[in-house]
Amino acid sequence: MSIGNRLARIGLPRLIINLTVLVVVALWVMPTLGIFVSSFRDKDQLTVSGWWTAFSSSERNEPGRLAGLDKMKQEGPLYVISGNVLEGRGGAVNAFGTKAVAPRAYKAGTEADLGDGIKLAINSDGTYRYTSTAPFTEDNTGRRVYLAVATPPVFTMTNYQNVLTGEGIGQSFVNSLTVAIPATVIPILVAAFAAYALSWMSFKGRTLLLAAVVGLIVVPLQMSLIPLLRLYNDVGTFLGVPSKTYAGIWLAHTAFGLPLAIYLLRNYIVGLPKEIIESARVDGAGDFEIFTKIVLPLSFPALASFAIFQFLWVWNDLLVAMVFLGTDKDKLVLTGALNALLGSRGGNWEILSASAFVSILVPLLVFFSLQRYLVRGLLAGSVKGG
Template sequence: MKAKKKIKVARILLHIFIIFMMLIWILPTLGLLITSFRPAQEVSKTGWWTVFNSPLKFTQFTLNNYKEVITKAGLGTAFKNSFMITIFGTLLPVIIGAFAAFGLAKIEFKGKSLIYSLIVGLLVVPLQLTFIPILRLYNKLKLSGTFVGLWFAHTAYGLPFAIFMLHNFFVSLPNDLFDSARIDGASLWTSFYKLALPLSVPAIASLVIFQFLWVWNDLLVALIYLGGTKDVAPLTVVLANMVGSYGQNWHLLTAAAFISMVVPLIVFLSLQKYFVKGILAGSVKG
């Protein structure tokens, strides 16, 4: 009985700690959300927590911040650009990485270990070392300042991690399963499409989350390869420019920042059930 009581007390303390940490994480986001709906004069005079003194007083909230940011600051166009960049910047490395990881995990050929070692080694290469040579190549091919150029860049930068992550999962899949499929007449493509992909949904979903968040929140790669091209500038570039343009009107920055946060939150929350499974993918064979 004493052991059970100790276990219950430990669980209660653990739950209290988790709730406390959750509140610490949510508090800044809540403050950002509330501030984004407050008029400029209210933001400059009082803190965001003062709205709870009279929560039913709707005059202290406004949508003008969002209207001004979307229309005047060009955030609407930047939002579309971010979608264009992120969707293909996520799909391409995931698709190519799945093919490469499956081949390196389940197909026997000479030099496979060396190729995989070189790919894993690319994970430690700083991105900054590639900017100048790739930018020179992009200028010759007229890819700088285009969506296609950013798609290729994010695909190249994301492939080593994608192959590494999916390879660990494909290796953990039993070889007997694929041997049985081959005996039954299944081709290599059928084994990949009908067996490997359905079993690797958690790993692929986790990879999609990582790659999506990285591309969506990227500023450095976009600045380097887009230059001063405003027509294809994503949200991060526009927000960086707003810091200088709206340094005094930071209530507008809160609205812009929350708009940029909405999509990653939706993606993460919708795929979170696969997240832990994907992180542990390949860690235990069975």
């Protein structure tokens, strides 16, 4: 079958859509792949080359110095100083030079004529032979040379060890889990009860209450954050409860997440088959039994969809965490720790890349474990309603 027939069979519009999706996915995944590869790279290689060169040898310019008069030996008519300019460092010398402006003036293994009967040859393994027809003096020994050194790719787990042990990220990781898990479960439980009530229970003001919930979705977080904090502090002072606790941030994330959760779950629950609910009522089941034994199991796709959104939102949050928990090291969440690390270790890319990948690891696990329910829950919540 020819290429033209294959294209005709597939369909040009479909082919364009598939290629577009493939390009978008590749562009979306590329930064994550770069962070992942960089997090395992050696510090010296990471600072001089991009992550896409991680699996090939990289070249960098390094200074070196020849030995002094104490290493001078006479071999026939020549005076010789020999040694190794790499001094135990890894890599292979591709080229060398005697001036900073021309570090690649001579290829490795060739002999450079430096004038006045002085010659220098540096091999790829770093060994060199420095010769002169006259005895060396203090002026022409201990010479600085410049090397173009190729090093093989080096991968290490040291970056992660430094992040999880020496940078305080480990404790911040635990703090983020302490915040994110309850702040995801609590609004789901509350919203599920509210969504069932707005869907299948008749009471006065139900329509107005639903309209208020929809209106709260568009309220900016920044507008309500400070009033909510003041209210929380006033109540805490009245009850004698200390501020800056995990309970406060759980309640804050619950309050900010409830409107969307109720709206999403209500649109899904109201679209469940009416016959099932009515049959359960005929059999004598109450609202609580209907909710726990019928509605909740059938609403799992919608619950999983919101759980993904809420967990990702809470995990990546910095503003609410700093307001309600503060910046103490024992309560600092992962985003706060990375923000502080970026300020103090901005040049240590190996630490930052490892920290960034640690921060996205948990959201990736949550997303891939629940993503099969995501589209089903969102589509059902968008087309069903009443």
